[in-house]
Amino acid sequence: MNDTPKTLDDLRHEIDRIDDAMHRLLIERGGIIDALVRVKRTGETGSAFRPGREADMMRRLVARHSGRLPFSAVENIWRTIISGFTHVQAPYAVHVDMSSDPAGMRDLARFQMGFDVPLIAYDSADAVVSAVSASQGDLGLIGLGVTRSPWWLNIGPGKPQVMARLPFLIYPDRPAATPAVVIAKPLGDAAVDEIAVVAADFAAAPPAGMFDVITETVGGDRWRGLVAIPSARVPEGAVRVGSYAQPIDLADTAAPAAAAG
Numbered sequence: 290m291n292d293t294p295k296t297l298d299d300l301r302h303e304i305d306r307i308d309d310a311m312h313r314l315l316i317e318r319g320g321i322i323d324a325l326v327r328v329k330r331t332g333e334t335g336s337a338f339r340p341g342r343e344a345d346m347m348r349r350l351v352a353r354h355s356g357r358l359p360f361s362a363v364e365n366i367w368r369t370i371i372s373g374f375t376h377v378q379a380p381y382a383v384h385v386d387m388s389s390d391p392a393g394m395r396d397l398a399r400f401q402m403g404f405d406v407p408l409i410a411y412d413s414a415d416a417v418v419s420a421v422s423a424s425q426g427d428l429g430l431i432g433l434g435v436t437r438s439p440w441w442l443n444i445g446p447g448k449p450q451v452m453a454r455l456p457f458l459i460y461p462d463r464p465a466a467t468p469a470v471v472i473a474k475p476l477g478d479a480a481v482d483e484i485a486v487v488a489a490d491f492a493a494a495p496p497a498g499m500f501d502v503i504t505e506t507v508g509g510d511r512w513r514g515l516v517a518i519p520s521a522r523v524p525e526g527a528v529r530v531g532s533y534a535q536p537i538d539l540a541d542t543a544a545p546a547a548a549a550g
């Protein structure tokens with residue numbers, strides 16, 4: 290066995306070897322894009338965004354991760370890769386509601402979509418809904434919490450819908466943790482139906498804990514909000530305005546990423 294301590298040069302050679310391999314793999318990943326676009330018929334729908342597939346990839350990443358690199362860095366690298374490959378398949382912009390917590394929304398948009406996707410800022414959620422409605426395959430990012438305007442009245446069947454809930458991976462001190470939803474037209478097989486988003490309109494606020502309220506109006510003569518319900522349990526006649534993959538709280542998993550993160 291050779292016990293000679295490695296020099297700085299040796300160690301940097303090892304890092305170069307690993308970086309070369311990672312870069313080669315990224316180039317190889319890019320090589321399958323043309324075939325993917327044909328198989329998915331992305332040209333016909335104009336959107337490559339598949340949040341269900343992205344959720345599965347993130348779940349596998351969580352299950353596999355170990356080592357020194359914080360999980361947030363790994364998540365961010367993969368978000369940049371996935372978002373970059375989504376954009377090269379069919380260019381899109383992300384319209385962001387900056388009416389509340391603009392710094393948090395910008396961080397979230399960049400963490401989630403990287404820096405190659407054009408980001409367009411708006412001062413209301415309604416303006417984001419209009420922009421996504423007028424586009425082919427653009428995405429909208431709308432913050433959750435309380436709102437003056439029930440912006441969801443203009444989404445639903447035949448229109449843009451809620452397609453993802455962010456952050457998808459929940460862990461302590463995570464960056465880009467501002468709660469938000471992604472809206473988009475559910476083109477191709479893009480929709481993922483685990484948790485349904487239902488528009489509710491009641492004379493008064495429902496008792497605390499009755500629903501998983503993800504956003505609600507303040508003021509006004511009625512209580513309006515969006516509630517999240519497991520898709521299999523949505524009552525008949527409910528007004529569905531989208532659905533998303535169930536986010537993962539790493540505190541509830543035994544995944545190594547929970548410890549590494």
Ligand SMILES: O=C(O)C(=O)C[C@]1(C(=O)O)C=C[C@@H](O)C=C1
Pocket residue numbers: 325329337338339340342343370371372374375378
């Ligand atoms: O799997 C697909 O459908 C892809 O388009 C590939 C890919 C990726 O880069 O991994 C890109 C966009 C989708 O949202 C999901 C995954």
